Amino acid sequence: MNQDVEGGGTGSYWSRFVPLSVAMTVVGMFMQPLPFLNAIAMIGMPAALMVLYLAQVESAALRWIPAILVSLVMIPVAPGVGSLGLGMAIIAALLDLGVRQGWEWKRIGLGASGPILIWVPIGLIWWNDVAAYTRSMLEEGTAPLIERISLLGFGSDMMAAFEETIPQTIDLTVAILPSQVVLMGLSVGFGALLAGNWWLDRAGGERKLDIPPFTTWEVPSRFIWGMVAGLVISAGELALDGGETFSTIGLNVLIVVSMFYWIQGTAIVWYSFMMRDTRRFIRVLFMIAGATLLLPGLVVLGVLENWIPFRRLMAGAEGIGPEEDE
Numbered sequence: 001m002n003q004d005v006e007g008g009g010t011g012s013y014w015s016r017f018v019p020l021s022v023a024m025t026v027v028g029m030f031m032q033p034l035p036f037l038n039a040i041a042m043i044g045m046p047a048a049l050m051v052l053y054l055a056q057v058e059s060a061a062l063r064w065i066p067a068i069l070v071s072l073v074m075i076p077v078a079p080g081v082g083s084l085g086l087g088m089a090i091i092a093a094l095l096d097l098g099v100r101q102g103w104e105w106k107r108i109g110l111g112a113s114g115p116i117l118i119w120v121p122i123g124l125i126w127w128n129d130v131a132a133y134t135r136s137m138l139e140e141g142t143a144p145l146i147e148r149i150s151l152l153g154f155g156s157d158m159m160a161a162f163e164e165t166i167p168q169t170i171d172l173t174v175a176i177l178p179s180q181v182v183l184m185g186l187s188v189g190f191g192a193l194l195a196g197n198w199w200l201d202r203a204g205g206e207r208k209l210d211i212p213p214f215t216t217w218e219v220p221s222r223f224i225w226g227m228v229a230g231l232v233i234s235a236g237e238l239a240l241d242g243g244e245t246f247s248t249i250g251l252n253v254l255i256v257v258s259m260f261y262w263i264q265g266t267a268i269v270w271y272s273f274m275m276r277d278t279r280r281f282i283r284v285l286f287m288i289a290g291a292t293l294l295l296p297g298l299v300v301l302g303v304l305e306n307w308i309p310f311r312r313l314m315a316g317a318e319g320i321g322p323e324e325d326e
Helices: 010-029 034-055 060-077 078-100 103-115 119-125 127-150 156-175 177-202 221-234 242-276 279-289 295-304 309-314
Strands: none
Touching: 010 221, 060 078, 078 103, 078 177, 078 279, 078 295, 103 119, 103 177, 119 127, 119 177, 127 156, 177 242, 221 242, 242 279, 242 295, 242 309
16 A cells, blocks of 8 residues: 655654644644534544555554554543544554555445444443433533523523423433434544545545545435335334334434435535536535535435436536536
């Protein structure tokens, strides 16, 4: 897997990307109240390490043992930092294995998601304990929140209504915990893979992974059955007495499958931006709205492309497909 890179040499990679990975981790420490930005920082460390192993560091000891040892030493001193560093080193090592073995990029991303995804079956085995612990943590966290909101001078009726919604919100948060862990794992694994590949390209090297343009991404047609299954399972609550378990399973399935279709819907819109050379400012606004207000609409758009080939229609009479027009 060696390659020649501009400014190459293992030393240049250590001097350039190790400080960057450390800096990203430190930045993440100060972003705990901002989960989205914190996740980006978490992705930064394995992505930076990925550039190292995609370069010219052949010795496994030089690649991973220092990172793992430092993380283990840090755990007693700063448990959060040490655990994060250890987790990221393991994820990066799995990325390393996949790339060096020549796996297809989707398989590499899935493998790198493994250290987080493995907690889903473990959590389900001890679900009652996990749910109780999560519920208690959320209840403890909402108490100071209610206190702060009360200081804003809202009326007693409004405060009472707000407090009534908290138990429902906590119930929903606990119910969808499995799907959130799945999505977090996939985001970190594939995010590290894509960011590392991009950084390597920016560093002047040849791309090692054949990752298609985002504008061509689409969900396999069989995923529609995941949507159907989620809806049918959720209907168990209506068909059976005490069918909350069915509803919870169905909701989690729907959330995970919907996120795949959200990605496809986003790719469709991005393809239209590329064809029309839309201004960067509009694209930035879309990225913000697409992850919030427009999310349901993008999911529906992605689902509809199972029957309506939006990108082919946008390509026009010339017959240019999305794969031909990056």
